[in-house]
Amino acid sequence: MSDRYSRQTVLPEIGFAGQERVRAAAVLVVGAGGLGCAVLQYLCAAGIGRLWVVDPDRVEVTNLHRQPLYQMSDLGAPKAAAAAERLIGFNPEVEIEAAIERLTPENAARWCGCADIVVDAGDSLALTYILSDECRRLGKALVSASVLGLSGYAGVFCGGGPSYRAVFPEMPRRAGSCAQTGVLGSVVGVLGTLQAHLTLAQVLGLDPPVLGRLVTVDLARLRFGGFSFSRVAEPPEPLLRFIAPSEVRPADLVVDLRSRSEAPVSAFPGALRLSVEEMAGQRLPGGPRIVLCCRSGIRAWRAAQVLLAREARDVALIALGE
Secondary structure: HHHHHHHOOOOOOHHHHHHHHHHOOOEEEEEHHHHHHHHHHHHHHOOOOEEEEEOEOOOHHHHHOOOOOHHHOOOEEHHHHHHHHHHHHHHHEEEEEOOOOOOOOOHHHHHOOOEEEEEOOOOHHHHHHHHHHHHHHHHEEEEEEEEOEEEEEEEEEEEOOOOOOHHHHOOOOOOHHHHHHHHHHHHHHHHHHHHHHHHHHHHHHHOOOOEEEEEEEEEOOOEEEEOOOOOOOOOOOOEEEEEEEEHHOOOEEEOOOOOOOOOOOOOOOOOOOOHHHHHHHHOOOOOOOEEEEEOOOHHHHHHHHHHHHHOOEEEEEOOOOO
């Protein structure tokens, strides 16, 4: 075995048998931004056998304060490709595959199916629910994290434990972005490194298990906390699910919740253009499936609650992204 890993194999919790488990593991990392940079570097350094990184974005100068995997020479390059190139140079023993695409409900099964563990390092709540649904269906562990400002959390879901939906059955009314509310790069690094540790702990089967655990971090007050959710029950069916735009059927009634200034032309010809507040004052037909779409998925989720309160039975959501 390579001397590269000697300082971790000497640990009694790892040893040569544990390092073999690490080498045999395949991990999907969705997102090569702030969280993803830390996750990818530490999983690659630890010798994870195979890494997939999926991200549709390109490196921008505003990324660099919290995404130190990239350099000025990477500006404009696809993050997934730039990350893979840097990681291969860092540890050629790890097999790395980059995909410059967005993970969606349409391709989630393909990507999640190829890995032993899925790491949610994206910046979209809709993505987290999509990954949670797919990982629960496949029985794969999902390591998810969220960070905003000076705080965040990370936890291990699915894979025989409760899903993300079980712990967070409702979306928040609104969620800020890094661009809107700000974020400190070192905080993102802490949470991403914590995700890498949780992933390795899951691969190694460390005791106590990390599955069904959530760790909270408040670096404004230098406080760490958390709780076990191993006994949390799954929410009842039917669930509000996100679908891909290609899954919209001709008979569906599509409601585009974005304003015309936000999206002058809807992605769906014939879609109703209503805000959440306007929709609350209208009665929609009860026959066809109602598909609610917005940018992040949060307004669609809120609008769905209005319909469900009126005993609507067939509702789907779409997060259109940027």
